[in-house]
Structure formats: C-alpha cells, structure tokens
Amino acid sequence: MRYLIRRLLQAIPTLWAVSVVMFGIIHLAPGGPMAMYAANPNVDQAELDRIEERLGLNDPLPIQYAKWLRGMLTGDWGLSYKFGRKVTAILSERIWPSIQLVFVSLTIALIFSIPFGIFTALYRNRFVQYISNTVAMLGVSIPTFWLGMVILLFFSVKMRIIPSGGMMSIGAEGLNLWDRLYHIIPPAAVLATLHIAGWSRYVRSSMLEVIGQDYIRTARSKGLAERKVIYRHALKNALLPLITLVGLQGGRLIGGAMITEVVFAWPGMGRLLAESLSGRDYPVLMASFMLMSLLVILGNLLADLGYGFVDPRIRLE
Amino acid sequence: MRLDEAAATSSNGVSEPTPGRTESVWQRFRRNRLAVVGLGIFFLMILGAIGAPLVAPYDPDAISYDFLAPPSEEHLLGTDDVGRDELSRLIFASRISLTVGVCVSVVTVAIGTLVGSLAGYYGGRIDAWVSGGINVLLSIPMIPLAMVLGAFLKTNLLFVVLILGFLSWTGTARIIRAEFLSLKEREFTLAARVMGASDVRIIVKHILPNTAAPIIVAATLQVATAILAESALSYLGFGIQPPTASWGNMLQNAQRFFRIHPMLAIYPGMLISLTVISINFVGDGLRDALDPRLRHP
Numbered sequence: 001m002r003y004l005i006r007r008l009l010q011a012i013p014t015l016w017a018v019s020v021v022m023f024g025i026i027h028l029a030p031g032g033p034m035a036m037y038a039a040n041p042n043v044d045q046a047e048l049d050r051i052e053e054r055l056g057l058n059d060p061l062p063i064q065y066a067k068w069l070r071g072m073l074t075g076d077w078g079l080s081y082k083f084g085r086k087v088t089a090i091l092s093e094r095i096w097p098s099i100q101l102v103f104v105s106l107t108i109a110l111i112f113s114i115p116f117g118i119f120t121a122l123y124r125n126r127f128v129q130y131i132s133n134t135v136a137m138l139g140v141s142i143p144t145f146w147l148g149m150v151i152l153l154f155f156s157v158k159m160r161i162i163p164s165g166g167m168m169s170i171g172a173e174g175l176n177l178w179d180r181l182y183h184i185i186p187p188a189a190v191l192a193t194l195h196i197a198g199w200s201r202y203v204r205s206s207m208l209e210v211i212g213q214d215y216i217r218t219a220r221s222k223g224l225a226e227r228k229v230i231y232r233h234a235l236k237n238a239l240l241p242l243i244t245l246v247g248l249q250g251g252r253l254i255g256g257a258m259i260t261e262v263v264f265a266w267p268g269m270g271r272l273l274a275e276s277l278s279g280r281d282y283p284v285l286m287a288s289f290m291l292m293s294l295l296v297i298l299g300n301l302l303a304d305l306g307y308g309f310v311d312p313r314i315r316l317e
Numbered sequence: 318m319r320l321d322e323a324a325a326t327s328s329n330g331v332s333e334p335t336p337g338r339t340e341s342v343w344q345r346f347r348r349n350r351l352a353v354v355g356l357g358i359f360f361l362m363i364l365g366a367i368g369a370p371l372v373a374p375y376d377p378d379a380i381s382y383d384f385l386a387p388p389s390e391e392h393l394l395g396t397d398d399v400g401r402d403e404l405s406r407l408i409f410a411s412r413i414s415l416t417v418g419v420c421v422s423v424v425t426v427a428i429g430t431l432v433g434s435l436a437g438y439y440g441g442r443i444d445a446w447v448s449g450g451i452n453v454l455l456s457i458p459m460i461p462l463a464m465v466l467g468a469f470l471k472t473n474l475l476f477v478v479l480i481l482g483f484l485s486w487t488g489t490a491r492i493i494r495a496e497f498l499s500l501k502e503r504e505f506t507l508a509a510r511v512m513g514a515s516d517v518r519i520i521v522k523h524i525l526p527n528t529a530a531p532i533i534v535a536a537t538l539q540v541a542t543a544i545l546a547e548s549a550l551s552y553l554g555f556g557i558q559p560p561t562a563s564w565g566n567m568l569q570n571a572q573r574f575f576r577i578h579p580m581l582a583i584y585p586g587m588l589i590s591l592t593v594i595s596i597n598f599v600g601d602g603l604r605d606a607l608d609p610r611l612r613h614p
Contacts, residue, residue: 017453025462029469133351141593143545145552146568146586153579184557255458259549274553277468285465293456 004305011297019286021073023065026285033057033081033280055081068286077236078283082276087287088264095291097167100267102253102260105188106246107196114239116196117203121211121238122230132204139197148190148263155186162186165265186262191257202245207238243306251299255292287290322556323478345606352602355595362592366412375402377562385578394584397567398574407584410562414544414592417478421543424482426536429489430525436490437497437518451487454480459484460549467555477556481546489535496528530607541593549591564589 009047036053052058056067071078077087119130134178163186167180210216211234219229258270265271269288276284347353366370374393381400388395394403436447455577464478500506501524509523550556551565559566571581 014453014456015450017449017469018456021453022457022465025465025469029465137594137597138590140539141545141597142590143548143552143593144588145549146582149568149572149582150586153575153582157575157579197461217505225384255461258458258460259463262553270461273464277555289457289461289465292458292461296456296458 003308004301007301007304011294011301014297015293019069019290020065022286022289023068027061027064033282035280044192050229062259066197068283072287072290077287080276080281080284082279082281087283090284091269091287091291094267094269094272097266098257098261098270101184101188101191101257101266101268102250104184105191105197105253105257106250108188109192109199110246112192113196113199114203114242118207118230118235118238119198120200121204121207122283126291132200138203142193143195144190144194144273145259145263147186147193148260151190167267187260187266188262191253191260194256198249199242199245202242203238203275205302206241207234210234210238212234240307244303247299247301247306249299249301251296254295268297342606346602349598349602349605351598352605355598355602358591358595359599360406362411362595363415365408366415366492369408369412371400373405373408373484375405377405378560385574385581387578388580395576395578395580397570397581403584406562406567407564407588410564410567410585411588411592413557413561413563414547414589416474417481417547418540418544418592418596420478420548421481421485422539423535424478425486425489425543426532427540428482428486429535429582430493430528430532432486433490433493433577434520434525434528435498437494438501438516438524440498444494447490451490454487456485460546463546463550464553465556467550471557472558474557477547481543481550485542485546489532489539492531493528496531497524500527530604531605534600535605537596537603539542540608541596541600544589544593544596548585 033055034048034057050056056064065220068078075088077091079085080087080090083090086278116132120128151162152164156164164181167183168176216229216234219233220226224233254269257268258273260266261268261270262274269292272284273288275281276288379401381396383392383400385398385535386392386396386400392402392404394407397403397406397539432447436444463480463484468475468483470480501519506519506523509519514523547556547563548565548568551563552569554566554569556565557563559570567585568582571578571585572582
C-alpha cells in the first residue's frame with residue numbers, strides 16, 4: 001500500500017515533465033490557431049486581436065502554461081477551439097471507444113498468444129519451430145495499418161462479411177451487443193497481431209525455462225499426469241513475465257491504436273488527435289497527450305503491482 | 318522485433334554449446350539461411366534504390382492520360398489516379414524508405430550511444446537525469462508525438478529523419494547504459510584506470526569496443542522499426558508529402574481507389590513488409606553470430 005502511494009507520487013513529476021515538454025512543443029511550433037483565423041479575409045486585425053485575447057494566446061508562454069496547469073488541476077480543461085465544446089466532454093466521448101478497442105485487442109492477443117506459446121514450447125520439432133518463427137517475424141514486420149487495409153479490402157469490399165468501419169451499424173439503436181462485437185472484432189484483431197507475435201515468443205521462452213526447473217522434474221517423478229504438470233505447475237510461473245509485458249505494452253496501446261483507428265474509422269482518441277492537429281486545437285491536443293501519458297504510466301504501475309501480486313517473492317520496495 | 322523485447326528474451330536464453338573460437342562471425346552468420354536470404358534481399362533493394370533511374374521504366378512523377386490503368390505490357394503494375402507508372406513510383410519510393418531507415422538508425426545509435434555511455438559510466442546524478450528523461454520520453458506515445466512534430470514542423474525527408482531519430486534513441490541508450498554498468502566494473506577497465514587513462518579514453522578505447530555487438534544488432538533492428546514508423550507517418554499524412562513517392566503516402570492515396578484498383582493498396586504494403594522482414598532476419602542472424610550468449614531458444 002505504501003509502495004502504491006509512493007509510486008503514484010513518483011508519477012507526478014513524470015506527468016509534469018510530459019506536460020512541460022508537450023506544452024513547449026505545441027506552443028512553440030511555427031504557425032498556430034491564429035494563422036487559421038488570419039487566413040480568413042473577412043476577419044480584420046481588431047477582430048484577430050480580440051480572438052487572441054479571448055483564447056489567452058497573447059500572454060507570455062509561462063503565464064499561458066500556468067493558466068493551463070491551474071485549469072488542468074481544477075478540472076477546467078478549457079474549450080476546444082475547433083468544436084467550441086468542453087474538452088472534458090469531447091474526451092470522455094472519445095476515450096471509451098479507444099479503451100474498448102484496446103481491451104478487446106489485448107484479450108484477443110492473450111487468447112491466441114498463450115496457447116500458441118505453450119504449444120511451440122512443448123512441441124519442439126523443426127516444423128513447429130519454423131512456423132512459430134515465421135509467424136513471429138510476420139507479426140512484427142507487417143505494418144498494422146496495411147494489414148487493416150488488406151483485411152478491409154478482402155473481407156469488406158470484396159466479400160462483404162465485415163463492416164467497413166465505424167463502431168455500430170447506421171440505425172442500430174441502443175446497445176446491440178452483436179452489432180458492437182461485429183464492428184470491434186476486425187480492428188481489435190488487427191491491433192492484436194503485433195502483440196500475438198511478441199507475446200507467444202515470450203510465453204514460449206519462459207515456458208522453456210520453467211520446464212527445465214527442478215520442481216517440474218519433481219512433479220513428473222511423483223507421477224503426476226503431464227497435463228497437470230504443465231497446466232498446474234509450469235504455466236503459472238511461465239506466465240509471470242507476460243504480466244509485465246501486458247501492462248507495459250497495454251498502456252502504450254492507446255497511442256499505438258491510433259493508426260488502426262484511422263483505417264477502420266473508429267471514433268476514438270486516435271482520430272480525435274488527427275482531427276485536432278489540423279485545426280491546432282491546443283486544449284484538446286494537450287489534454288489528449290496528458291491522458292495518453294497517464295495511461296502509459298498507469299500501465300507500468302499495474303505491471304509492477306501485478307507482478308508482485310502473482311509472485312510474493314518479489315517484494316515491492 | 319522491438320529492442321527491449323530482444324533484450325528481454327536474451328536473459329532467458331538456453332545456453333548453447335559455444336562455437337569454436339576460430340569460427341568467424343561471417344561463418345556463423347552464413348549458417349542462418351533466413352538471415353542470408355534477408356541480407357540478399359536487402360542488398361537488391363539498395364541496388365534498386367541507388368540505380369532507380371536506370372531500373373525504373375518511367376519517370377515516377379510523369380503523369381499521363383492512362384488513369385488507374387490495369388497492369389499491361391507498357392505499365393507492368395498499372396498506373397495510379399493521375400496516370401503515373403506504379404512500378405516506377407514503387408522503385409523510387411524505396412529510396413525514401415531505405416534512406417529514412419538507415420539515417421534514423423545512425424541518428425539513434427549516435428544519440429543512444431552518447432547518452433547511454435555517459436549515464437552508464439558516470440552513474441550518479443547524470444544517470445538519474447538521463448533515466449528520468451528517458452522515462453518521460455517513453456511516457457509519451459511515439460506515433461502521436463511524431464504526428465504533432467510532423468504537422469507542426471516541416472515534413473521533408475530531413476525532418477522525418479530527425480523526428481524519428483530523436484524519438485527512438487531510448488532503446489539503444491538503455492542497452493548501452495546496461496552494458497557500461499557491468500563493463501566499467503571489470504578488471505580491464507580498472508587496469509586502464511591504474512595506467513592513468515583518462516575517462517574519455519577508457520570510454521572510447523576500452524569499453525565502447527566491447528559494446529559493439531549489441532550496438533550493431535540494435536542498429537539493424539532500428540532500420541526496420543524506422544521504416545515501419547515512416548510508412549505509418551506518411552500514411553497518416555504527417556510524413557513524406559506527395560508528390561514525392563513514399564510507400565506510406567502511396568498507400569494513403571490508394572485507399573481512395575479501393576474498389577476500382579485494389580492492387581494499388583497491395584504493392585506498397587508488400588514491399589514494406591518484405592523490406593522489414595528481411596532486415597529483421599538480418600538482425601536476428603547478426604545477434605546469433607556476434608554474440609552466441611544472446612541466442613534465443
């Protein structure tokens with residue numbers, strides 16, 4: 001518990017540093033929201049000055065930052081330049097689809113990578129080895145967005161068995177679970193491929209390590225069925241390192257899911273980010289980056305906590 | 318394969334019989350058939366990229382009235398929406414991908430080695446600052462950050478290289494730092510210090526050569542990662558801008574003609590995959606050949 005609090009406290013300076021870096025990058029970059037208004041011939045200089053004043057963009061940068069920080073801490077995340085709505089409202093609309101996508105994709109990745117990793121560890125003939133190497137290599141080498149495009153091309157455009165994008169069918173009302181699943185599976189599966197490759201390799205190598213241990217030999221020699229040896233004794237320990245990996249990479253996935261979201265027209269954070277970039281929507285950009293970084297940090301924390309939870313030998317100090 | 322995963326699997330490596338000392342790196346590399354094939358493909362790609370004007374049948378930017386033409390004898394892979402020869406564009410685009418891949422790798426290794434060796438060698442406050450900085454950088458999702466930089470700065474080749482380079486040195490820095498932490502405690506370092514060697518001399522002459530193997534492996538895998546990142550960035554419209562052909566922006570363009578000319582969306586992706594796979598195989602082969610300890614089971 002004390003460890004948890006200390007880790008959470010440690011996250012604060014990291015988040016703060018992220019905010020300074022991002023604020024700097026976003027505000028110091030040439031061009032800006034004012035350039036957008038200035039490009040409109042109907043807006044004269046007096047109007048421009050008024051807009052600048054209203055958005056608070058004429059203050060010196062440190063003051064702008066202080067104002068932004070105060071707003072962030074007090075829950076007033078400002079108004080989006082582009083949509084004119086509260087940033088908090090926009091983000092809460094967009095973050096759930098992203099989290100759903102990431103969650104389903106992590107589940108799919110686990111469902112495939114664990115059995116695959118176990119299988120390739122237990123049956124170590126050349127053919128299995130060859131297949132597992134190839135699959136792992138393909139998984140990390142094929143660009144996910146292209147895989148998404150190919151899947152859309154074959155299964156949606158040609159065969160018409162999956163939707164071409166979006167979160168639900170047009171006209172679907174309420175919470176139709178099947179319709180939702182039907183829409184979420186293709187992008188989630190594409191997103192999962194990257195992890196299936198890495199994780200099954202990971203499960204495999206840690207499984208191999210565990211199987212060589214003395215206690216497995218003991219379990220075998222006392223006459224336990226091989227199934228029991230593998231699933232009761234070996235698996236639990238072999239999956240330990242995976243927890244860390246899932247936490248570390250799961251947190252990053254909201255950012256990584258971005259391109260997949262764009263390909264499948266998924267209304268999540270990724271598309272929001274792409275939209276706010278073109279309009280230089282500073283408040284939305286800052287808030288999304290803070291949220292994504294927070295998720296990364298939480299993912300790391302969860303990885304450490306989960307590890308200590310499953311393996312009491314590891315004391316978190 | 319990602320760098321940290323590569324490092325992570327290595328610790329679980331099942332020990333292999335040590336190959337004879339007389340065996341050279343190349344001999345060990347050659348035994349890995351996939352790595353050799355990968356190297357061959359990579360060399361062909363580089364040759365094609367260098368000799369693009371000779372290999373490509375057309376000027377990649379020359380438009381014609383043959384819009385979205387299917388493959389024919391004149392245009393082996395057909396043409397795109399403004400009648401440019403697809404094959405020629407693919408060949409010229411390989412220049413972009415390979416340049417970005419190699420240059421980003423160089424930038425990454427340069428920054429990563431410098432930062433990692435200083436942090437690992439001096440430890441203490443420098444190390445704390447470097448590790449803190451790396452943690453901050455790692456907490457910001459990379460592709461979105463690259464998009465912001467791409468959107469706000471310029472999107473020419475140089476900037477894409479710099480952006481990706483500055484965002485991806487952390488993996489290399491970590492590996493080098495870990496190597497330095499262990500190597501600086503070894504006897505040969507102590508011996509050098511006793512002989513009165515300066516810090517710079519110890520770092521450059523004594524420790525760095527010993528980190529060559531992981532650096533080379535990391536640099537190779539980084540080429541593949543950078544090519545993937547560039548294509549993603551260009552696909553999203555924040556990397557290399559049209560009309561300059563890059564596999565990423567060709568895919569973006571192809572998406573609009575999905576129904577009419579789907580193959581336009583297939584070729585560039587296949588080339589990206591082929592390039593990245595062959596580089597990854599070379600990286601794996603190098604890891605096994607350079608340092609048998611790092612072999613994964």
